[in-house]
Amino acid sequence: MRGRAFVEAGSLSTGDTTTLDAPESHYLVRVRRVAAGDTIQLLDGATVRHRATVVRADAKACLVEVGERLDDAVLAPRIILMGIVDSRAVADAVTMASEAGATEIVPVHTARAQASMPPPPRLTKVLRAAQRQCGRAVPLRVAAAIDWATALQPRHPTSSWVASPGAVTAPTAEGPDTGARVLIGPEGGLTPEEVTQARSAGFQALSLGPFVQRTPTAIVSALAFLARR
Amino acid sequence: MRGRAFVEAGSLSTGDTTTLDAPESHYLVRVRRVAAGDTIQLLDGATVRHRATVVRADAKACLVEVGERLDDAVLAPRIILMGIVDSRAVADAVTMASEAGATEIVPVHTARAQASMPPPPRLTKVLRAAQRQCGRAVPLRVAAAIDWATALQPRHPTSSWVASPGAVTAPTAEGPDTGARVLIGPEGGLTPEEVTQARSAGFQALSLGPFVQRTPTAIVSALAFLARR
Numbered sequence: 500m501r502g503r504a505f506v507e508a509g510s511l512s513t514g515d516t517t518t519l520d521a522p523e524s525h526y527l528v529r530v531r532r533v534a535a536g537d538t539i540q541l542l543d544g545a546t547v548r549h550r551a552t553v554v555r556a557d558a559k560a561c562l563v564e565v566g567e568r569l570d571d572a573v574l575a576p577r578i579i580l581m582g583i584v585d586s587r588a589v590a591d592a593v594t595m596a597s598e599a600g601a602t603e604i605v606p607v608h609t610a611r612a613q614a615s616m617p618p619p620p621r622l623t624k625v626l627r628a629a630q631r632q633c634g635r636a637v638p639l640r641v642a643a644a645i646d647w648a649t650a651l652q653p654r655h656p657t658s659s660w661v662a663s664p665g666a667v668t669a670p671t672a673e674g675p676d677t678g679a680r681v682l683i684g685p686e687g688g689l690t691p692e693e694v695t696q697a698r699s700a701g702f703q704a705l706s707l708g709p710f711v712q713r714t715p716t717a718i719v720s721a722l723a724f725l726a727r728r
Numbered sequence: 729m730r731g732r733a734f735v736e737a738g739s740l741s742t743g744d745t746t747t748l749d750a751p752e753s754h755y756l757v758r759v760r761r762v763a764a765g766d767t768i769q770l771l772d773g774a775t776v777r778h779r780a781t782v783v784r785a786d787a788k789a790c791l792v793e794v795g796e797r798l799d800d801a802v803l804a805p806r807i808i809l810m811g812i813v814d815s816r817a818v819a820d821a822v823t824m825a826s827e828a829g830a831t832e833i834v835p836v837h838t839a840r841a842q843a844s845m846p847p848p849p850r851l852t853k854v855l856r857a858a859q860r861q862c863g864r865a866v867p868l869r870v871a872a873a874i875d876w877a878t879a880l881q882p883r884h885p886t887s888s889w890v891a892s893p894g895a896v897t898a899p900t901a902e903g904p905d906t907g908a909r910v911l912i913g914p915e916g917g918l919t920p921e922e923v924t925q926a927r928s929a930g931f932q933a934l935s936l937g938p939f940v941q942r943t944p945t946a947i948v949s950a951l952a953f954l955a956r957r
Contacts, residue, residue: 572938598941599949633939708955709801710862712827716948720828723952726937 501539501553502531503631504561508545515565516554524561527553533561540634541565544627548636571636576657576678577722579604580650582685583612584714590617590625591715597629597639599722606644611687616644647693651700654680660725661702662717663694681705681721683714730768730782731760732860733790737774744794745783753790756782762790769863770794773856777865800865805886805907806951808833809879811914812841813943819846819854820944826858826868828951835873840916845873876922880929883909889954890931891946892923910934910950912943 504523511517519527527533537553541563550566579596583589583606596604606616616622622641630638653659657678682689682697688711689697698704707720733752740746748756756762766782770792779795808825812818812835825833835845845851851870859867882888886907911918911926917940918926927933936949 574938595945595948598937598939598945600937600939633941635939707952708827708829709803710827710829710864712862716824716827719824719945719948720952723936723949724955726953 501533501537502527503540503542503634504563505542505544505627505631508543511541511543511547511549511565511568513549513565513567517563517565519561519563521559525558527561528556528558538566539563540569542630542636544630544638546637548634569636574600574602575676576603576680577601577725578654578657578678578680579718579721580607580680580682581605581714581718582607582609582683582689583614583616583644584685585613586617586621588686588714589622592718593622593625593639593641594629594632595715595719596722597626597635598633599719600726601639601718601722603640603642605642605650607650607682608644608646609685609693610647610690612685616641647696650682651697651702653701659697659700659702660705660721661689661694661697662707662721663704664706679725681725683717683721685714730762730766731756732769732771732863733792734771734773734856734860737772740770740772740776740778740794740797742778742794742796746792746794748790748792750788754787756790757785757787767795768792769798771859771865773859773867775866777863798865803829803831804905805832805909806830806954807883807886807907807909808947808950809836809909809911810834810943810947811836811838811912811918812843812845812873813914814842815846815850817915817943818851821947822851822854822868822870823858823861824944824948825951826855826864827862828948829955830868830947830951832869832871834871834879836879836911837873837875838914838922839876839919841914845870876925879911880926880931882930888926888929888931889934889950890918890923890926891936891950892933893935908954910954912946912950914943 504519504527533553534556539551541549541551548569551563554564555562579601626638657680660681662683733756762782763785764782768780770778770780777798780792783793784791808830855867886909889910891912
């Protein structure tokens with residue numbers, strides 16, 4: 500598989516021959532060096548991924564034949580409630596959460612959070628790049644930012660976790676996986692009062708190891724700790 | 729705790745009063761905005777961390793009183809055998825492996841690896857920044873690069889793992905934690921032949937989830953999967 504290209508949402512159908520737009524054609528032919536006969540993948544950016552074969556490697560209008568549909572593994576919800584960090588760290592968080600299998604990031608206005616998220620076009624660009632790189636058919640969803648009180652409201656049937664310092668905790672796997680959400684602090688962390696409030700609201704402590712982790716690193720650690728074994 | 733500063737290795741002793749050098753003083757006073765009376769931490773960069781109190785906040789020669797020694801939690805070996813990636817990804821890998829509790833990164837010349845590691849002064853800078861950020865007293869060790877055959881040699885008593893695509897595996901925790909090493913591919917991954925050779929050499933498959941993870945992300949996921957629960 501030589502690379503992944505995007506097409507318009509809803510436009511993919513096995514057996515069709517389609518022409519990619521100029522930026523995607525340029526990416527495949529000039530960056531990924533695809534040639535006629537190479538196997539690639541096509542993403543519609545919304546839900547669907549297909550295998551495809553390059554018919555004509557043209558850097559302005561690459562012609563491809565759409566092959567079989569490749570579905571993602573079905574993921575139980577993995578929701579990151581993320582204290583808002585600076586733009587560069589948000590980009591890292593979105594990229595790494597995509598790779599590590601989060602289904603949704605919900606930015607939260609915590610006491611030490613940054614005031615605002617990057618503009619939507621910037622986020623879309625980061626999400627696309629992550630999707631192209633890690634190959635998921637359904638992109639990570641980035642929700643609108645919510646306030647602290649909203650973040651603490653119950654959300655059944657997911658289990659709720661808050662990343663806290665201390666020894667590593669063992670999340671136990673009982674019954675079907677109905678999803679999990681985990682609260683990760685911004686740079687500087689959650690305040691002790693916020694951790695206490697989250698615990699009172701039913702969030703279980705999840706300790707990620709002995710050292711301070713930046714927000715993107717903590718997201719990946721938390722997703723791995725919450726994977727079902 | 730307002731920030732962390734470095735002093736010369738071997739120079740820390742509880743009860744002493746010491747003057748920090750100009751770059752460290754500037755960092756604490758101008759960047760971290762410490763004032764007289766603030767609590768900070770001092771690292772000697774090699775093995776030791778102490779609590780300290782700022783006596784005089786001078787941006788050229790900050791005077792501090794050295795408090796109690798703070799030891800790291802004792803870590804069983806967590807060794808990352810890392811296919812060499814480009815310089816920016818190496819910096820990310822070193823930073824994130826530091827935070828996530830790796831004890832050592834060993835760069836490996838795999839089939840798809842980059843030719844060389846960043847120069848040692850660049851690595852030292854990245855390691856220092858990571859240590860200052862995540863607070864560990866003993867830095868991550870970055871070993872000299874080794875070839876593929878050397879990477880596959882047995883290293884008792886650590887368990888050996890190779891990151892491979894597929895369903896998440898459950899590493900089982902039996903007996904004392906004698907350490908673990910995990911082989912993570914460079915950009916483009918290990919080749920199928922390399923995965924087969926590693927398995928033949930006794931490396932167990934460790935699957936990190938359904939999507940492709942870049943090397944730094946895979947390192948964090950692997951360390952979390954290999955944490956003892």
